[in-house]
Amino acid sequence: xxxxxxxxxxxxxxxxxxxxxxxxxxxxxxxxxxxxxxxxxxxxxxxxxxxxxxxxxxxxxxxxxxxxxxxxxxxxxxxxxxxxxxxxxxxxxxxxxxxxxxxxxxxxxxxxxxxxxxxxxxxxxxxxxxxxxxxxxxxxxxxxxxxxxxxxxxxxxxxxxxxxxxxxxxxxxxx
Amino acid sequence: xxxxxxxxxxxxxxxxxxxxxxxxxxxxxxxxxxxxxxxxxxxxxxxxxxxx
Numbered sequence: 001x002x003x004x005x006x007x008x009x010x011x012x013x014x015x016x017x018x019x020x021x022x023x024x025x026x027x028x029x030x031x032x033x034x035x036x037x038x039x040x041x042x043x044x045x046x047x048x049x050x051x052x053x054x055x056x057x058x059x060x061x062x063x064x065x066x067x068x069x070x071x072x073x074x075x076x077x078x079x080x081x082x083x084x085x086x087x088x089x090x091x092x093x094x095x096x097x098x099x100x101x102x103x104x105x106x107x108x109x110x111x112x113x114x115x116x117x118x119x120x121x122x123x124x125x126x127x128x129x130x131x132x133x134x135x136x137x138x139x140x141x142x143x144x145x146x147x148x149x150x151x152x153x154x155x156x157x158x159x160x161x162x163x164x165x166x167x168x169x170x171x172x173x174x175x
Numbered sequence: 176x177x178x179x180x181x182x183x184x185x186x187x188x189x190x191x192x193x194x195x196x197x198x199x200x201x202x203x204x205x206x207x208x209x210x211x212x213x214x215x216x217x218x219x220x221x222x223x224x225x226x227x
Contacts, residue, residue, distance in 0.1 A: 003203045028206065035194035036205040040213060083210075108200045142195055 003028065005081035006042060007112045009069065018065045020047040023102035023113045025088075025120065030135060032105060033117045033144040037135075041077060041084040045099055045115070048089070062087055094119070094126055094157040118150040125159055125166060137170060 013019055023029070026043030048059065066078050077084035090096045098119035104111050115123070121139045124132035139145050154163050194202070 003207060004200065028203070031202050031206060032199050033195070035191045036202045036209065038209040038213065039206065040210055105199055107203065112199075142191070144195075 002081055003042065003083060004107050004110055006083050006085060007107055008110050009066070009071075009080055010044060010085075011111065013062070013065050016065070018061050021099060021102070021113065022046045023099050023115050025098075025115050025123070029114050030120050030138075032114045033120070034138050034142050037138075041086055042080075043086050043088060045088050045090050045095060047096075047099060059087055091123070091126075094122060094153070094159075097153070097157075098123060116149075117144045118146060118153050121145055121150055122153045122157065122159060125154065125162055126157070128162070133166070133170070136166065140171070 007024075010019075010022060014022060023045050024032075024042065025045050026041075027037040027039035028042050031037050046062070048061070063073060063078065066080065067073070072079045074084060077086050079085070090099045098115045101119065102113045102115050105114050106112075117139060121136050121144075124136040124139075151160075151163075154160055194205075197205075
């Protein structure tokens, strides 16, 4: 039940050309920057290669590749090394930028690609559910964000007004 | 041990900072343990609900 084993197989899948690039998001990605955040699954954002002769990309190649290596499908998850893994397309331009600028980090000798702290925070702001707001607060309280980089990202993706509202709602007393 | 709230909050914050500063692989090992515990609790609940 090791996340490292799941990462190793995803790296192998990338090296074999099934996916172009990937980045870990969600709680497992945020855990790189924060204290461990309990989760039951792993979110992997992927850029998929279109199959030859097709314009529309399909996750079928991922299912085929991993299925041939003993992984099973469970609803919207693929179970790798006992962990349910969800493969997701990057959500819009912000997600695409986050994927392009993901950083490579070491996990016991295995390289893992993880969204930057600022992109994880911006994605949390954009998604805006209660748990996303809580995570954004965790990033702020932990001092994990480069403020200039974060503000540039949210300005680029039209999230400045939403950020001002978030500040008003949650950070007013701290200023 | 203290019951002074400010000290408790300070201590909690310090503990969170220490956890955050751990190497990623060690934090992932903690996630694995947390998940195993959660799954054990879920399994135990479903066993209990099937009794009687």
